[in-house]
Amino acid sequence: MRTKTLRRVALTTASVLTLGLSLAACASGGGSSSxxxxxxxxxxxxxxxxxxxxxxxxxxxxxxxxxxxxxxxxxxxxxxxxxxxxxxxxxxxxxxxxxxxxxxxxxxxxxxxxxxxxxxxxxxxxxxxxxxxxxxxxxxxxxxxxxxxxxxxxxxxxGPMAMFYNKTVFDQYGIAVPTTYDEYVAAAEKLHAADPSKYITNDTGDSGFTTSMIWQAGGQPFTADGTDVTIDLQDDGSKKWADSWNRLVEGDLLATTPGWSDEWYKALGDGTIATLLTGAWMPGVLESSVPQASGDWAVAPMPTYDGTPVTAENxxxxxxxxxxxxxxxxxxxxxxxxxxxxxxxxxxxxxxxxxxxxxxxESPEFLAQTPEYFGGQAINEVLVDASKNVPTGWHYLPYQVYANSIFADTVGQAYKNGTDLNDGLQTWQDQLVDYGNQQGFTVNK
Amino acid sequence: MSAIATPEPAAGAAQARKPRKRVPYVRQQKPTEGRRVKKSILLTIVMAIFVIYSVVPLIWLIVNATKDQGDLFSSFGLWFGSDFNLFQNIADTLTYRNGIFVQWFGNTLLYVVVGAGGATLLATLAGYGLAKFNFPGRRAVFAVVLGAVAVPGTALAVPTFLMFSQLGLTNTPWAVILPSLISPFGLYLIWTYAVDAVPTEILEAARMDGASEFRTFFTISLRLLSPGIVTVLLFAVVATWNNYFLPLIMLSEPTWYPLTVGLSQWSSQATGVAAQPIYNLVITGALLTIVPIVVAFLFLQRYWQSGLSAGSVKQ
Amino acid sequence: MASVTLTQSRPMRRNRKDWRGWGFVGPFMIVFLAVLVAPVVYAIVLTLFRQQLVGGSGFVGLENYALLFQDPKFWESLFRVTLFLVVQVPIMLILSLLAALAIDSARLHGTGFFRIAIFLPYAVPGVVAALIWGFIYGNQFGLTGSINDLLGADILQPFSSDWILASIGNIVTWEFMGYNMLIFYAALKVIPADLYEAAEIDGAGQFRIISGIKLPALRGSIVIATIFSIIGSFQLFNEPNLLKALAPNVISSYFTPNMYAYNLSFAGQQFNYSATVAIVMGIITAVIAYIVQLRGSRQEVR
Incomplete structure (x- = not known):
């Protein structure tokens, strides 16, 4: 009997809230013209x-x-x-x-x-x-x-991508700067065999890195026309990247240090991680946050699949x-x-x-910079050159933030288990298609 | 969901146990104190392992707060680095980004004083009311409180956020303070404590004299309840001091952050384009965050321990 | 809050309705309704709708619940926290109990020091605890790395999928062992001295005293501590969420039900489905807590 009062209170609260909900819907839905x-x-x-x-x-x-x-x-x-x-x-x-x-x-x-x-x-x-x-x-x-x-x-x-490499480590083990992914994998094997504590790079699965690498390989897995979305993470470019990167994943040639962790910064400083394939904004991070490696690092163009210079934005x-x-x-x-x-x-x-x-x-002043951190190399020449070799036609998904949030659940599992990245990409695709359809997009595979 | 937990069996259980209790509001002497017991070295050693487990991470924190970022990356975790940078780290922590840490500290204090203070007041009033009055709807209160505790707070963040933003409360201190005003554990503790700590006869006597209920409460009951109140206050202070998730969702401007959210933001700024790792400040900041609460515990331990003992009589 | 005696004040004025109690309970209940009950009610309302990124919101009845019951991610996360609960909670409570009994036994040198030292971690915010342990678990410059170097092999791998639950369990145990110890200790402290005296006259040894007097006296506290630990386990969030940055592939976005709900909301904009997870978890938690309380009390009656 006493609970009646309470129930009435709850009901009143509920109706007030329902009102609030519809107000919220109006507020977010009522987009004005641009x-x-x-x-x-x-x-x-x-x-x-x-x-x-x-x-x-x-x-x-x-x-x-x-x-x-x-x-x-x-x-x-x-x-x-x-x-x-x-x-x-x-x-x-x-x-x-x-x-x-x-x-x-x-x-x-x-x-x-x-x-x-x-x-x-x-x-x-x-x-x-x-x-x-x-x-x-x-x-x-x-x-x-x-x-x-x-x-x-x-x-x-x-962030046109380039290869940042630890020249000191490369010189120490007599490794030539790789220009293709075949050479890159060979360098990875050579380095890790010479010193099992050292790795060519770290990668535990990073959605931004993966999408950029697919971009470089010429893939266009995501296309969107309004709410019509096409997802194909098994197109030629995606496959090309996955097949080549598989050799590193399945061969246990990648450091499992997660990017941006304290351990990672340490590994960049002590040569445990010998290269980074990443955006041209990286020098700023290296200089300010890995000061102990000053003089070790150098910049080279991204390795390619067939020798034609090509890179991507990251x-x-x-x-x-x-x-x-x-x-x-x-x-x-x-x-x-x-x-x-x-x-x-x-x-x-x-x-x-x-x-x-x-x-x-293109300013000469910018191009001529020779930071001491990079041993006096004119790194901007390499990086600006990279910015001219970015393939056009790349798109992100209209729900890329969500897509990235489930990357570790899907592609990350291939990294964790050392299995085929293509399977991971396929799982990622399946979940993205489901999500898109649930959210009212028309998703084609 | 609240109707699931009905209090009857609990009440029955407590009644069945009742004979065992002896005037619990009279402080018992610690039973073993009076007797001479041989100290055991073996037991002391075993317990020392417990202490090591509890304290090592804190020692790690203290040791590493003395290192700069370079030493952090290069020296053994449980010993000091090449330089002793504690004071430099503290100074850097307090001055980084125009002293935002100090502001977070102030915010945390505000949330603790108003939030934990308010929570204690509300819980004390309500626990006392539940213990000393038989009013309509009393059982419903119990059921609703127990039921609501079981719903994951984290998952309620979205509804709470949407509601608060309708009311214009997000990104204001109220968004943090209002939810922390509720301490079901505090309510429970005062409830059990008040049943015996405030003898009904005293209340009856005061009523005979014509004192109003609130007057009686503030002049007589409050004093009798004080060990319980201190305990509730301390737990509420810890809860507010450690509050992380709610402010994370509710606040978008660092000017209103408490220490916990601020520290995790510092920790995550090591990520991505234009990353600026400041691990030494994160570690020093963590140390500075726990020092006041540890000090508070040490100084007030006499009070909260007796309050807790009294509360547990009823469990 | 298992055995609060609602009947205790029964002797007071039963004849007419006595509303004075509300004067004391009212303020708490108003705030309680506003900040806890109202969001729960709102969440229930949300579960009946579905909002899409494209196409807006619509009433879907119980469809979200139907989806949830077929959602392997939800069941996986629920199974994981259940496993966590079944293993971590007993370990933590037994350790707490041992510590409480040891400190209460008066056989320790420096009891006060032990009491406060073991309790200290409770004062460390969960965020900071996860941060500290995250550093310690690190293989490069954490303690783990040093221990592995000492052993000459990578024995400890706190972030591997076999270890991660134990690693999180360790953090939670560390945080709450002292807290639970204190609850038990407080209950031990108020055992009337005459019980011990009687036992001594009977010639009972330490272990007899523990099993005959102390443990029965602790039963209520154990029920309370268990219920709070169950709620805590089911709501596990901060520790795995912060460690995810260090073990991204091992800690999935649906590692615990709470993380799942969080990511559904804040990464996927699936507010309605997220609210469904929250409500269902709330019901499951309440039911289990209720059963534990019921069983705990029943044993006491026996």
């Missing part, structure tokens, strides 16, 4: 001033915001470090789901942009005249922000403007300044970043 402004609005917004919030975890953000506020004293940019990559995306997605709490401008890596674009959370910046900026950026990064003619952001950095990202922004013109103006104004890019370069802007990539 950015209504024009290029002129940008200048006007900067003149008028205001306050915007900017989420970023990059080391250059603070100095860039300071420089911007100095140039435009009427604008107040609130910089928030909402977490590093996926941590930030979780918070961003939460804010979008909740219908409030998102920043005006956010840093998002290239692989995640389609996901936010698809959920209608980002402002199409084309009407602000951002399409005219295309020439300023190298092709790979630009294709990541330009989705079906809608421009969802501007590239900040890029990592890197840009900034986007969110639809929740109450001052989209000002946010867009800030974004434009952030990723095209020479002053901002100068700050970015000083922080050790690798640019996406062609002018900076």
């Amino acid at each position: 950015g209504g402004g024009t290029a002129d609005d940008l200048e006007a917004a900067l003149e008028k001033g205001g306050t915007i919030t900017y989420w970023s975890w990059t080391p250059s953000a603070e100095a860039q915001v300071a420089a911007f506020e100095k140039a435009y004293p009427k604008v107040d940019v609130k910089l928030v470090n909402a977490g590093t990559n996926t941590d930030e995306y979780t918070k961003l997605q939460n804010a979008i789901t909740a219908g409030s709490g998102a920043p005006d401008v956010a840093q998002v890596e290239y692989y995640a942009i389609p996901q936010f674009a698809l959920s209608d959370s980002l402002v199409d910046l084309a009407s602000y005249g951002f399409g005219d900026l295309e020439d300023q950026y190298s092709a790979g990064p630009w294709s990541s922000v330009d989705i079906d003619g809608k421009i969802y952001g501007l590239p900040q950095d890029s 990592g890197g990202g840009g900034q986007v403007v969110l639809k929740q922004s109450k001052n989209q013109a000002l946010a867009a103006a800030f974004l434009k300044w952030l990723n095209s104004d020479p002053e901002s890019i100068k700050v970015f370069l000083e922080s050790g970043g690798f640019p996406a802007t062609t002018a900076d990539l």
Whole structure:
């Protein structure tokens, strides 16, 4: 009898909540039409001033915001470090789901942009005249922000892949710099045989690495046309990579140190890990976080399958403007300044970043740099050269953040058990197809 | 889900056990203290293993808080590195990113004072009410509280988050404080404690004198309950101090982070493009995070141990 | 909270409705309803819908529950935490019990030191504990690496799939052994001295005293500690989630039901299905906790 009161309370609460739920649905579902402004609005917004919030975890953000506020004293940019990559995306997605709490401008890596674009959370910046900026950026990064003619952001950095190798270790064991994957596998065998504690590289299965390697091998496993998605992780490129990498996985030639762990940093410093196939932003990380290996590392082009120079983009990202922004013109103006104004890019370069802007990539000053860390090698020549050899036509899934989150469950199992990567890719594909269909996409295999 | 746990069998069980209890609110002397017992070296050695197990990770933390990042990567874990960098590390931890650590410390204190303080107050009032009054709906309270405890808090984060964001509470201290105001364990402890610690006769006498219930509570009962309250407060402080998941979801701005979330953010900034590993600061920060709570335990142990003993009589 | 005696205050005014108690219980219940019951109710509402990335939200009735019962990932995670519970909880509680009995026996040199030293890990936040152990488990510069070097072989592999559950169990045991010890110790401390005196007159030895007096007196605390440990095991999240960065292929995104629910929500945007996992886990936990409480109490009556 007493519980009646309680039940009534519970029921009332429930109905209030149901109301809340439908409100939430409205808030997140009611996407307005894309950015209504024009290029002129940008200048006007900067003149008028205001306050915007900017989420970023990059080391250059603070100095860039300071420089911007100095140039435009009427604008107040609130910089928030909402977490590093996926941590930030979780918070961003939460804010979008909740219908409030998102920043005006956010840093998002290239692989995640389609996901936010698809959920209608980002402002199409084309009407602000951002399409005219295309020439300023190298092709790979630009294709990541330009989705079906809608421009969802501007590239900040890029990560054309190269091979970073520990020259000291290579010299010690008389290993020549591999130019093909056959040579790379041979080098792996030779090194590990000479010193069983040393490995050619570490790889415990990393979705970003795998997708980039498939990209380099000429694969196009993901294509998306609106909500029509095609997934084929057994296309020629995917297979080519898996077959070649299988030799390392099945031969136990890869260090099982997870990337970015404390152990990993240590292994980069003491020669346990002899090469890294990764993006051109890596020198900044090595210099600041593996100082003990100064003078050991060098840079070479990526190994290839048939000798034709080809690479891919790995990592890197840009900034986007969110639809929740109450001052989209000002946010867009800030974004434009952030990723095209020479002053901002100068700050970015000083922080050790690798640019996406062609002018900076081709500037003689940039190319001529010979960092002491790399024994005086002109590493930027190698890296900029790489940026020109990125195949076009690559797409990420419109739910790549989710896809990456289940990578370890699927492809990672092949790594763990030392079995065929192709099986792992197949499992990954199956789960991605299921998920896509459940979420209302039309997924073809 | 709350109706599953009905209190009847429990009540029956306690009744059946009742004869064994002797005036539990009178503090018992520690039974073995009065007697002379031979100390056992063997037992001491066995227990020393327990202590080593418990303390080694903490020693590891202290030792490694004295190393810079280079030494961390190159020296033996349980011995000191080439340089003694503890003070440098502490200084760096406190000043990194304009002293954000100090701000996190302040936030944690705020959450602890308001959250744990509030939780203790609510649990004390409610536990006392349950122990000393027979009011309509009393059984339902028990069932609902027990049932709700069983639902995984982590998984409720999403509904809670969506609700709070509708109310505009996300990214404010309230999002962290409000949920930590509930301590079912505290409620239980005060409940069991109050049954005997506050004799019903005293309450009846106060009522005869015409004192209001709240007046009686604050002037008489509160004092009698104080060992129990200190215990609840300490457990609530630990729970709030260690709170991680909820603030992680609720807060997007580091300015409101508690120490735990801040530390894990520092730990994860070693990842990806533009990675900036600061393992030495993570380790030093972890040490600085546990020091205050350990000190609090050491100083207050007399209180919470007696409170816990009294509470356990009823178990 | 097994055996709270709801009947104890029965002698007080039974004749008319006495609402004064609500004055004390009310504030707690209001907050409780707002921050715990309301999300549970909301979660139940959520389980009846399905929201898609493309196509919005729709009412699906009990479909999410039907899906869940056929979901091998869910059952695998449930099996894993059950295994964890069956192994880790008894080990932890037995160790706690031994420590409590040893400290209570007064046969130790420096009892106070032992008590506080064993209890200390409880003061370490779970996040920090996982962080510390993550470092220690490391094969390169953790203690594990040093021990393996000493043994001359990779004997200890805390992050391999055979070991990972034990590695997590170790962290949880480390965190909560002292806490449970204290609960037991507190119960031992209040055993009336005359019971011991009677036993001594009967000439009972230490072990007889333990089995005849101490263990029966501890039964209530053991039930409580078991229930809390069961709830804790079923809600296992922080430790595996933080160790996942170090053992990505061994700790899957559905390693425990709670991790599964979390990843469904925050990586997959499957809020409705995630809520279903939460609710079903809540029911399972409540049922098991209830059975343990029932059995524990029944034995006591006997």
